[in-house]
Amino acid sequence: xxxxxxxxxxxxxxxxxxxxxxxxxxxxxxxxxxxxxxxxxxxxxxxxxxxxxxxxxxxxxxxxxxxxxxxxxxxxxxxxxxxxxxxxxxxxxxxxxxxxxxxxxxxxxxxxxxxxxxxxxxxxxxxxxxxxxxxxxxxxxxxxxxxxxxxxxxxxxxxxxxxxxxxxxxxxxxxxxxxxxxxxx
Numbered sequence: 001x002x003x004x005x006x007x008x009x010x011x012x013x014x015x016x017x018x019x020x021x022x023x024x025x026x027x028x029x030x031x032x033x034x035x036x037x038x039x040x041x042x043x044x045x046x047x048x049x050x051x052x053x054x055x056x057x058x059x060x061x062x063x064x065x066x067x068x069x070x071x072x073x074x075x076x077x078x079x080x081x082x083x084x085x086x087x088x089x090x091x092x093x094x095x096x097x098x099x100x101x102x103x104x105x106x107x108x109x110x111x112x113x114x115x116x117x118x119x120x121x122x123x124x125x126x127x128x129x130x131x132x133x134x135x136x137x138x139x140x141x142x143x144x145x146x147x148x149x150x151x152x153x154x155x156x157x158x159x160x161x162x163x164x165x166x167x168x169x170x171x172x173x174x175x176x177x178x179x180x181x182x183x184x185x
Contacts, residue, residue, distance in 0.1 A: 057109065057110060057176060057179035058109060060105040060106040060108070060109040060110075067090055068088045069089070069090060069092070069097060070088065072088050099129075099130075099133055102129045102132075102133070103126055103129050107125065107126065109125065109179075110122045110124075110125045110176070110179075120164065120165045120168075121165065121172065121176045123161055124158055124161050124165070124180070125176075127154050127157060127158040127161070128158065128182070131151065131154050131155060131158065134147060134150070134151040134154070135151070138151070162177070162184055
């Protein structure tokens with residue numbers, strides 16, 4: 001197997017596991033099955049004895065069974081009849097509602113203050129959720145070229161936001177990329 005101009009010889013799973021464990025000791029938490037860092041990130045530094053801001057992001061939570069439609073909380077429907085609980089469950093939600101919930105969770109995970117939708121990290125998280133949804137869409141609809149152009153536009157927008165975030169604040173960039181599980185070259 002070639003990686004760039006170097007030839008890599010893999011002799012067995014034990015060598016790979018040892019390499020992954022050594023990488024995990026340097027990187028921190030690592031999923032040994034996929035060799036990807038776990039989706040939490042925390043970065044901090046100090047320059048000249050002065051503490052800088054600590055960025056601690058966790059990847060947005062997936063949609064759980066306990067989540068309800070229309071913004072209801074499970075504690076609000078405890079006393080409701082079974083029919084109402086079934087109606088409000090996400091089993092009856094449209095794909096558009098599921099997309100909105102995923103975007104709301106991404107915003108909640110990365111917002112600097114309540115109601116923040118304009119910061120770079122929030123915009124990157126929103127675009128990442130939309131890109132994930134579009135890639136799922138293309139598994140079923142391979143010839144949807146109009147949406148493919150929209151997907152390419154979203155990818156380019158996210159790339160430019162990541163570039164500007166990296167230029168402005170490298171620690172925050174690393175935390176966002178690690179939390180979202182992105183590769184940025």
